[in-house]
Every structure is written in C-alpha cells, then in structure tokens.
Amino acid sequence: MKIKEQFAADLQKQFGEHLDRHNIYHLIEVPKQQEHGDLAFPCYTLSGKLRRNPALIAQEAANQLEDAAGYEKVEAVGAYLNVFLNKQLTASAILARIMEEKNNYGNSQVGQGDVVVMDMSSPNIAKPFSLGHLRSTVIGHSLSLIAEKRGYKTVRINHLGDWGTQFGKLIAAYKKWGSEEKVKQNTIQELLALYIRFHEEAEHSPALEEEGRLWFKQLEEGHADALALWKWFRAESLQEFERIYKLLGVSFDSDNGEAFFNDKMQRIVDILEEKQLLTESEGAMVVDLSEDNLPPCLIKKSDGATLYATRDLAAAVYRKETYHFGNSVYVVGNEQSLHFQQLKAVLRKMGYSWWEDIRHVSFGMILKEGKKMSTRKGKVILLEDILQEAIELAKTNIEEKNPGLADKQSVAENVGVGAVVFHDLKNHRHNDIEFSLEDMLRVEGETGPYVQYTFARARSLLRKGGYQPAAEEVNGCDREAWPVVKQLDAFPAVINRAAEQDDPSQIAKYVVDLAQAFNKYYAGTRILEEGKWKGQRLALTFAVSIVLKEGLRLLGIHAPEEM
RNA sequence: GGCUCCAUAGCUCAGGGGAUAGAGCAAUGGUUUCCUAAACCAUGUGUCGCAGGUUCGAAUCCUGCUGGGGCCA
Secondary structure (H helix, E strand, O other): OHHHHHHHHHHHHHHOOOOOHHHHHHHOEOOOOHHHOOEEEEOHHHHHHHOOOHHHHHHHHHHHHOOOOOEEEEEEEOOEEEEEEOHHHHHHHHHHHHHHHHHHOOOOOOOOOOEEEEEOOOOEOOOOOOHHHHHHHHHHHHHHHHHHHOOOEEEEEOOOEOOOOHHHHHHHHHHHHOOHHHHHHOHHHHHHHHHHHHHHHHOOOHHHHHHHHHHHHHHHHOOHHHHHHHHHHHHHHHHHHHHHHHHHOOOOOEOOOOHHHHHHHHHHHHHHHHOOOEEEEOOEEEEOOHHHOOOOEEEEOOOOOEOHHHHHHHHHHHHHHHHOOOEEEEEOOHHHHHHHHHHHHHHHHOOOHHHHHEEEEOOOOEEEOOEEOOOHHHOOOOHHHHHHHHHHHHHHHHHHHOOOOOOHHHHHHHHHHHHHHHHHHOOOOOOOEEOOHHHHHOOOOOOHHHHHHHHHHHHHHHHHOOOOHHHOOOOOOOHHHHHHHHHHHHHHHHHHHHHHOOOOHHHHHHHHHHHHHHHHHHHHOOOOOOOOOHHHHHHHHHHHHHHHHHHHHHOOOOOOOOO
C-alpha cells in the first residue's frame, strides 16, 4: 500500500497537470504476469487527454522515472509503464514496520472512537441455533473486530427472538406434556419437540389454539405463572446458546431482545400519531411510503397488536439514545432487505436525521438442494453437532499427525471451529451457500486449518531458530521471498477494503494468499540453514506469523502455536 | 405483477474498466535420510447465461431478454 502511494506520487510529478493523485492511484494496477513488474501504469487515459500515442508517453515516463529512488527497473512495454521495485529497500521498510507495530500492523484511527452498534446473531429462543444465525454471528463478529481495528468502539447486540404468540403455544404445550427435567437436560430439542407436537395436535383440536392464545395473553399481561415459564425458557435457551458462543469466542454487550421493547413501542406509535404519519388501511394503522416507492409499513394491526416493524423502530430509537452510535449495523439475511428499507424510510419521516446511519449488512441463505432450509418438521441440522463433528475430525488428525501435542482438546477446538467459521466467511456474504457438511469440514486447500497450519509451521521455525524479534536487524530479503513481502505490504489496504465493503471475505482470501505465498517459499527455501540470509528469513517468517495471526483474529479464528 | 439479488472451468468460488480470465476441490503423476506432507510441484479444461450499447479497451459499466433465488399488511 505504501509502495503504491509512492509510485502514485512519483507519477503525479510528471502528470499532475492532467490527472489528479486520486485518479493516478486508481489507474495503477498490479500486473498479473511477473515479467511485467511489481506495479504498472497504463497510459491510455493520458493518451486521450494529451492526444498522443500512449506507447510514447509510457516510454518518456520510463526515462524520467529511471533515476527515482526505490525502483530497480523501469520499463515501457507498449502502453504500459512497468516498474520493478528495489527489493532490498522495500522489503526492509515493510518488515521493519511490521516488527515495530506487531499485531497493531494495519491499525488505523479512521473511526476516531465513533460507536458502531452491531445487531448480530439474534437467534430465536426455544429454537435450534441455525446455520443462518451462524452466518449473522460470524459476519457480525468479524465486522466488529475489523471496526475496532480501525478505531471504532463497538456495541454487540444479540437481539434475541424472545417474544411472540409462539410462546403462548409453547407454554400451553409444556403445561400439557412437558417435563422440567427433560427441558433442563436438553432445552432446545425438548422445547422444539413440544412446539412441533402442539402444531400437530392443534390441527385436530382447535381448542388447543385457543389455549395457546390465552397463555400468550396472560404472558402479555404479566401473570406470574406464564412469566416465570417464559423467563425460564429464555434463560435455559440462552445457556445453551452460550456453549456455542464460547466455542466461537463471541460475547455480547447486550442480549436485549424483542421482549425488551414491549413497553417502548407505544411511544413510537405516539410520535407517529403526533406527526400525523399514520393512516388507516384495511383496519390497520400504517405509514404510507409510496413516495419512496415502498409498500406501506405496518405499525398496528386491526386488533391493536403491534408488529415487528414497530418493535424495530423502538429498538432503533433506543439504541440511538443509549449508545449514541455513528453507525447502526444489522447483520441480517437479505430476505429482510425490504423491512430495513421501510425502517429507514419511517425513521426519516419521523425526523431522525440519523436514519442514514442505519446499515443493513445482508447475507445469502443456506440452501438445501437449492431451497431455503426449513426449521419445521424437526429435521434440522444443529450447528452444535456440526461444530462437534469438526472438532472430532481435528482431533483425529492430531492423533495421526502430531500425537505428542500438548493440550489436544483446545487445539482441536480451535481448528475444528476455525474450519467451520472460515468456510462461512471465505465467500462473499451475498452468495447463497448450498449446505455441505463435507465442505464445512474440509481442512485442505483454501480453508481455515490450512492457514492455521501455515501459522503453526512458521511459529515452529521461529522456536527452532531461537528467534528473538528485538535482536534482529532487518535488512532486505532474498529473491524468493519477494512475493511474500509484497503480500505482507497489502494487509492494511485489505483491512480498509473489508471495512468499506462490510466484507470479511476480503480478509479470508488475503490470509489464504499470504499462506500460499509463504508455503511456496517454505517449500523451496531452507529457512533455518546457516548463512547470510538466515536472520532475514527468520524476520520474514516472524512477520508472516504476525500477519496471519492477526488476519485470522479479525475473522474470529484462533491460531494455535502447534497443531 | 412490483422490487431486489444472482448467472465465470465438472464442483465451490476469486476477479478494485486494462496486457495471455485465475484459485481451491475433484482426477492423474511426482516430492519426506532435510524446518510439521493439514504442505509443495506438475498436467488438462472456459461461447465469462444471451443480445445490444458506452469506451481506444468490457467478465467488469448501461439497457433489454432468458433462467434461478428472495421479499411484498
């Protein structure tokens, strides 16, 4: 990144009259072919402005640049100006910077302490933790870590699905068939079974539906019996989710879910009424959004019940007033994009200038045979089972490859969970994912364990080489290390891109690229061999280990020292 | 029907308007008296969904079409 900026500055000296710095920087590219150098500048745009042959422009620019410091070779090839950087100088600068900054390499202060509220994970209590919630959790977690690295403060909110008529049904079902012991033992599965049974039996017995409604009414009115059960379901569910969060290394600043906003919705309705934004439509109260080309936003049903949107409006306002956010991010599936458009539009109409600071970071669904996975029917894939299976597989691999390893369980957890998390983050969040256990458990190729393995090997080298970071004078690198050095240089730019696009996959891809570059180097160069390069090679290895670990950390993945 | 997302190698996906479109998986073959073989190397594959347009230049930007996903009191 630094080197590209330098190149842009040098070009600006020549072409500043015709192109500004930003344009020049944007035109610079990294050539695909190694023979084309480290950076290239195509002269077509200048050719248009100067009305001259681009090849001539490139040639002249090459002649002028030749003397500038930092370049090993400058070459005009057709319309391209190709530069080869001075490897010793550049490598020294990059490595020195990483040695000095260590895991702070890539940090910035663009956030200036601004608060980002991250609505993430948000599973429904009494229901299994789905793979969709896994996506929200790991994407949100990674984005908040990235934001923190850029100087933002984050507030992670687990907006639990802990309210709704289904809890009336659940209480009814529990009262009829439930067992305290079973629920305690296996909360989610037991509650889900009760819920399914309720629906099955309700088909033949309408009285049951009525009973469910009654229980929900009692819950809403705060009757002790109903409330106690609901609280218990909630606490037991949360406890079970906590096991998953612990494995994922995720924690929250708030688990205020839907129920928390029960007493905060009337205020929203009042404001909407006061501002005369409510209109009646088919007996319901709605906010008309036709000027935004959106369907009306439902605020209150004909029976007076408030709706999802009202609750989210209350939550948005509450978060603004409580956390004073600069940005409020919702990591929620893309099937809800209309809802968030409506939410923003209503907030704007309510006169909240911060409506623009609300961002829906959407993601694709997990599909099964090309279709949306259904949580009904009881045929669900439990995330926890997948994680356990991944951990078992990692354990098997350890027994086979490194049986003497200390602390096998924790390493297996890091690697198994790393595989699942990386699999979720490596592709762009917009893409739908076809469910494949095989892919999730994969440990070779572009996977989390591959990157972790590369890190572990690097650490092993440093141990065996008795490397002491502070003692080492960084001075250049051998020729074979150059691709690795260039990759190291790119890290800060990758973090920025990931942040600007709310896209953790940028970092996942980067970390694979760096690992590939280093593995290639490792395969061809004996790092621990005594000789003039040994110190530099170890310094490079150290820098790689820092960046791999930090990149993985930003994805929410641990990097064990050995595996 | 309206809005929206997607279409690149057999599969999963990268490709910030630029040079010969790349990885991984899968397949085949090779590399450990030597730093962890969860690694590395080699081999093959493409009407970048279709048709126009903008541009010196389009997988990339625009429009339309086809096919698929999603959302819409």
